[in-house]
Amino acid sequence: xxxxxxxxxxxxxxxxxxxxxxxxxxxxxxxxxxxxxxxxxxxxxxxxxxxxxxxxxxxxxxxxxxxxxxxxxxxxxxxxxxxxxxxxxxxxxxxxxxxxxxxxxxxxxxxxxxxxxxxxxxxxxxxxxxxxxxxxxxxxxxxxxxxxxxxxxxxxxxxxxxxxxxxxxxxxxxxxxxxxxxxxxxxxxxxxxxxxxxxxxxxxxxxxxxxxxxxxxxxxxxxxxxxxxxxxxxxxxxxxxxxxxxxxxxxxxxxxxxxxxxxxxxxxxxxxxxxxxxxxxxxxxxxxxxxxxxxxxxxxxxxxxxxxxxxxxxxxxxxxxxxxxxxxxxxxxxxxxxxxxxxxxxxxxxxxxxxxxxxxxxxxxxxxxxxxxxxxxxxxxxxxxxxxxxxxxxxxxxxxxxxxxxxxxxxxxxxxxxxxxxxxxxxxxxxxxxxxxxxxxxxxxxxxxxxxxxxxxxxxxxxxxxxxxxxxxxxxxxxxxxxxxxxxxxxxxxxxxxxxxxxxxxxxxxxxxxxxxxxxxxxxxxxxxxxxxxxxxxxxxxxxxxxxxxxxxxxxxxxxxxxxxxxxxxxxxxxxxxxxxxxxxxxxxxxxxxxxxxxxxxxxxxxxxxxxxxxxxxxxxxxxxxxxxxxxxxxxxxxxxxxxxxxxxxxxxxxxxxxxxxxxxxxxxxxxxxxxxxxxxxxxxxxxxxxxxxxxxxxxxxxxxxxxxxxxxxxxxxxxxxxxxxxxxxxxxxxxxxxxxxxxxxxxxxxxxxxxxxxxxxxxxxxxxxxxxxxxxxxxxxxxxxxxxxxxxxxxxxxxxxxxxxxxxxxxxxxxxxxxxxxxxxxxxxxxxxxxxxxxxxxxxxxxxxxxxxxxxxxxxxxxxxxxxxxxx
Numbered sequence: 087x088x089x090x091x092x093x094x095x096x097x098x099x100x101x102x103x104x105x106x107x108x109x110x111x112x113x114x115x116x117x118x119x120x121x122x123x124x125x126x127x128x129x130x131x132x133x134x135x136x137x138x139x140x141x142x143x144x145x146x147x148x149x150x151x152x153x154x155x156x157x158x159x160x161x162x163x164x165x166x167x168x169x170x171x172x173x174x175x176x177x178x179x180x181x182x183x184x185x186x187x188x189x190x191x192x193x194x195x196x197x198x199x200x201x202x203x204x205x206x207x208x209x210x211x212x213x214x215x216x217x218x219x220x221x222x223x224x225x226x227x228x229x230x231x232x233x234x235x236x237x238x239x240x241x242x243x244x245x246x247x248x249x250x251x252x253x254x255x256x257x258x259x260x261x262x263x264x265x266x267x268x269x270x271x272x273x274x275x276x277x278x279x280x281x282x283x284x285x286x287x288x289x290x291x292x293x294x295x296x297x298x299x300x301x302x303x304x305x306x307x308x309x310x311x312x313x314x315x316x317x318x319x320x321x322x323x324x325x326x327x328x329x330x331x332x333x334x335x336x337x338x339x340x341x342x343x344x345x346x347x348x349x350x351x352x353x354x355x356x357x358x359x360x361x362x363x364x365x366x367x368x369x370x371x372x373x374x375x376x377x378x379x380x381x382x383x384x385x386x387x388x389x390x391x392x393x394x395x396x397x398x399x400x401x402x403x404x405x406x407x408x409x410x411x412x413x414x415x416x417x418x419x420x421x422x423x424x425x426x427x428x429x430x431x432x433x434x435x436x437x438x439x440x441x442x443x444x445x446x447x448x449x450x451x452x453x454x455x456x457x458x459x460x461x462x463x464x465x466x467x468x469x470x471x472x473x474x475x476x477x478x479x480x481x482x483x484x485x486x487x488x489x490x491x492x493x494x495x496x497x498x499x500x501x502x503x504x505x506x507x508x509x510x511x512x513x514x515x516x517x518x519x520x521x522x523x524x525x526x527x528x529x530x531x532x533x534x535x536x537x538x539x540x541x542x543x544x545x546x547x548x549x550x551x552x553x554x555x556x557x558x559x560x561x562x563x564x565x566x567x568x569x570x571x572x573x574x575x576x577x578x579x580x581x582x583x584x585x586x587x588x589x590x591x592x593x594x595x596x597x598x599x600x601x602x603x604x605x606x607x608x609x610x611x612x613x614x615x616x617x618x619x620x621x622x623x624x625x626x627x628x629x630x631x632x633x634x635x636x637x638x639x640x641x642x643x644x645x646x647x648x649x650x651x652x653x654x655x656x657x658x659x660x661x662x663x664x665x666x667x668x669x670x671x672x673x674x675x676x677x678x679x680x681x682x683x684x685x686x687x688x689x690x691x692x693x694x695x696x697x698x699x700x701x702x703x704x705x706x707x708x709x710x711x712x713x714x715x716x717x718x719x720x721x722x723x724x725x726x727x728x729x730x731x732x733x734x735x736x737x738x739x740x741x742x743x744x745x746x747x748x749x750x751x752x753x754x755x756x757x758x759x760x761x762x763x764x765x766x767x768x769x770x771x772x773x774x775x776x777x778x779x780x781x782x783x784x785x786x787x788x789x790x791x792x793x794x795x796x797x798x799x800x801x802x803x804x805x806x807x808x809x810x811x812x813x814x815x816x817x818x819x820x821x822x823x824x825x826x827x828x829x830x831x832x833x834x835x836x837x838x839x840x841x842x843x844x845x846x847x848x849x850x851x852x853x854x855x856x857x858x859x860x861x862x863x864x865x866x867x868x869x870x871x872x873x874x875x876x877x878x879x880x881x882x883x884x885x886x887x888x889x890x891x892x893x894x895x896x897x898x899x900x901x902x903x904x905x906x907x908x909x910x911x912x913x914x915x916x917x918x919x920x921x922x923x924x925x926x927x928x929x930x931x932x933x934x935x936x937x938x939x940x941x942x943x944x945x946x947x948x949x950x951x952x953x954x955x956x957x958x959x
Contacts, residue, residue: 089354089679089783093672093776095636095665100780110583111154111795112221114161116567122153123571126222127551127584128230130169131204132176135214135628137618137656139611140578141648142642145605145719146575147220148697151771152714153572154221155798161568162221163553164212165228168204170494170542171265171431177203177493193492193537200493204231217629219637219774221794228553230545231495238513238557239495239545240593243487247509248376251447252487259441259486260427263385263399264434267490268443270541271483272583274427274436283352283422284407286415288313288330291338297322297330298417300352302424303362304410305402308335308391309380312358314369319354333415334406335392342373364438377842381437399437437614444488444538445499448590452482455589458599464589467605467717468651471578474499478582487541494539501534508533532955547587550600557595565596573602577653583604605717608653618656631661638773639665645723645772667727668776671769674735675780677743684749691854692754695741699761700810701804702733708801710768717885726768734765737816741855759784767798815852821878822860825887829876833861840868840875842950843883870956877902882946884954899955906951913944 106112114121121544124146129139146162153160165794177200178188188196212227228235246252261269287296297313310332315322325341332339345355346369361379369376380391387394387402394402410416427436456479459472460466466472488497500516501507508523510516513530520528551557556565570592576585585604592600610618610625616821618625631640642664648654706729713722744750750758763784770777770793781793826833839862841848853865854877868886876898919925922939929937 089676091676092359093636093668093779095635095638095775097778099217099219099632099637099775100151102775103219105483105778106221106792106794107224108592109790109792111792112162112223114159114223115227116563117159119157119159121568121572122150122156122158123163123568124150124161124573124575125163125553125571127574127576127580128165128167128228128546128549129211130172131166131229132169132172133166133211135211135218135313138607138626139211139215140218140573140628140640141219141610141644141654142577143218144644145607145639145648146573147218147554147774148573148645148723148771149573149605151221151774151794152798154794155767155770155796158795160221161223161226163226164214164215164220164222164224165230165549165553166208166230166540167492168231169262169431170227170489170491170539171262171269171368171429173200173204174491174493175432176207204229209474214629217632217637219641221774226553227717230542230549234555234558235545235548235552236495238548238552238555239540240498241399241557242548242831243495243498243540243544243590244511246446250959251451252444253447254442254444256440256442257486258364258417258438259443260294261383261437261439261441262429262432262434263381263383263437264429264432265491266490267488268439268441269429269431269436270486270543270583272580273430275430276425276427279426281422281424281426282876283420285353285417285419286357286410287417288333288357288415290325290341291329291331297325297341297355298353299355299357301357302422303403304406305387305394305399306359306362306380307332307357307406308387308393309359309361309378310337310339310357311360311370311376311378312339312342312373314342314344314347314356314358316345316347316349318345319349321354332408340375342369342375344369345373361440362438367438367440377440379440381439384695385434385437400435412643413612433725443486444499446485446487446544446866448482448485451590451594452479452586454593455479455586459589465603467603470651471606474578475581475586477719479586485541487540487544488536489541490537491539492537494542495539495545497536497540499536500527501536501667503532505801507536543583543587545583547591547884548595549590550588551595558684560596569596570599571601573603573605575605575607577609578606579609603717605719605951606651608648608651610654613655613657615653615655626658631658634948635661635665636668636775638668638776642667642723642727642772645720646727647720649720650717666771667731670731670735670815671773671776671780674730674739675762675783677739678755678762679783681744681755682749683752683755686749686751688751688753689854689858691858692742692751694852694855695738696754696757696761696942698808699733699738701806701808702729703761703764703799704801705806705809706733707768707799711801723772726765727774730765730769732760734761762797766793767796770794811849811852815856817880818856818885819859821880821885822856822862822887825878825889826860829889831889836861836863838863838888839865840872840886840888841865841883842868842872842886847881848883878953879905879947879950882943882950884950902951902955906948906955908949909944909951913941913948914943916941 115505120947126146127142148743150160150162180203181199183189243252260271260274262269281302283300283302285298285300286304286307287298289296298721299313313330326343328341329338330341346365358366358369358375360367360375360377376388380388381399382388385395386400389395396403407416425901428434429436456476459466459475466475498511499507502520502524508516508519510519513533516533517528517530518740520533548557550571552568554565554568555562556569574585588600592598612618612624616622616624640661643660644654706725709725710722711727740755763781766777774794778793822839872886874890875888877884877886916937920941926934
């Protein structure tokens, strides 16, 4: 068949992805092979593909495709997360546009709208991942609200409650007034803002004296129940035991003492609002202070505030200032930079709020999860994140697992009409539990189920277990075969509230780690170092990039500069570099397939070239194995990238390429095709589409043949000495070509080469390669003085290219004197290193040997240069 001049990514990608899907190559069922399992970090069902997903899923695909090529039973489980807050916000907004308020419909009606929205939008991101080439087992696609996964979450809640790990209580939580739900500490993003510091004075009761406090939130004074001073601060000694008046509402509150107060901040006096600040709450608890909640759930002022009732908290901040000034309580206002917590999901400013919530006691649960990461049963890559993990786990707080939403797994708690509650999976079970608890008989309508749902993370922490039904059926065939999974690829930003929690769940419910390795990606940033985001407008659409550069080009571009845990500074030069690499591979393929093959004898240069490249290939496969073991995936790509670009395309193909309009011998051609196939297998995990296209065209294939289910070659033994010798041969070839370039001698013009070497220092076995690559008529030993020749030195062997009158003796002398000076300087630097006792005593023996060889080579080169310079003067 005629091979197209240009590779067409779009055509190839659609064709081969459909072929892989039709053949079921992505699907896995338990068998006798070694399993290799990855579960996808489930993207939010609300999401679309962004650059972070591109990086994360490309890395997963590389790992899973490589595992398949190694003969493992690879299973990559895809799916999506129901994302309670984000999805509910989307549905509420959609209803609002239709003129429907959530408050005006029933829970069941709302859930119908939510499921309808999910069915319409929920699969978008998974379809987009197919464009990237993600080889997920799509038959296993899971959703955290699927019946089996939903039931697993409910079973887990009930189990942990029975183990006395779950309790209910009023606690200070992070409240999102937009979503009107509690959120965890990890869902709060702290932003540094330019704010104001307001100095307000409170009149001391029964006197004309005042005490001045500083606050960033003047609207919260309406909930103040004390003013606090440090007991060691003598400035306020005269106010100990006294009371003061809250401005505007004229409430009398005590002046209390607590060492928590920072005497350096503001005035050294602190207003205490126990209902709306976690530290104030703790002080209030210590001093038995009254708690006044002045905010409604939506962030407006409640009746308890007495003033500005029903108005938004930030509107009140503007309204209260002139009133405070008019009343004589506003002293001054200063600019102030502080950190403010925002909800990760809605970007609303978080309001600390006392709320009745469900909590999971984490201390004991976290212990095995800490131990098994610290002892490397589970390895983090890069390992630097172990310190972050340890800090979090040693300071773990109880997990607020309830959310004031409808979209999610509803808490399986049923309240009794006379007070109290039972925990049960269904209303039928709840009725039985209620009767057992009280001795009374109840009807279904007598019991009221808790309105709240469970935190989204309370479902996704079970993900590696629940996708294989390991909670409901802990000994089923799939969980026992696929669990523990092998690798997890995720971002360090969810190391605690997803990764660590999966580890906790794994040891609690399977007595085993959920995965062996965690590869932590960096953040994709723009050239200015800013995180890519829609709001900044600095993030390209991944699908646009794929359309422009091809999926393989984008994958290569992203992976070339994405070390584990290191941020990726992205610009469009990267996928362009990836696309250029696909073009280079395609052109090399067209070159090979364009050769005429004849049944003629194999030339010596081709035999040597094939032997050398086989050695290089095996050497590289060893490197790749090591790099993958250490999760240095960016380096692994660069290793195979340079193997193809430099060693195969630039050297091997040039060495075996037949002369213009001449045929190539069949033995060399067959070897070249076989090498090309192996290179495509090494490249396949990184560039699945191009490699499949070429692999199919390199030889006759059956309908069932695919590179993705072929067997990747394993490293074989090779002659390392052969590779070392060939590196010197390359230096000779490059030097001769440089002489041609300097003297403007066309390659078609035949040259001769002579050499001077000590006995046994010159290996003639590569002469056929050198002659072919440099178009040399002959290579002979130099006799006598070589005049009228350009010279160079490689490994203490002096080479001469006779050029007659074309040689400028003065220029040659100058060049050799510069080279001598450089080599003498290099020798001194090595000698200095070798005279350092600390270096010699501590460096590995192999490093010392390398330095000794450098020194010997430099000394030999200096001797040759000095002799040559002396002979030319």
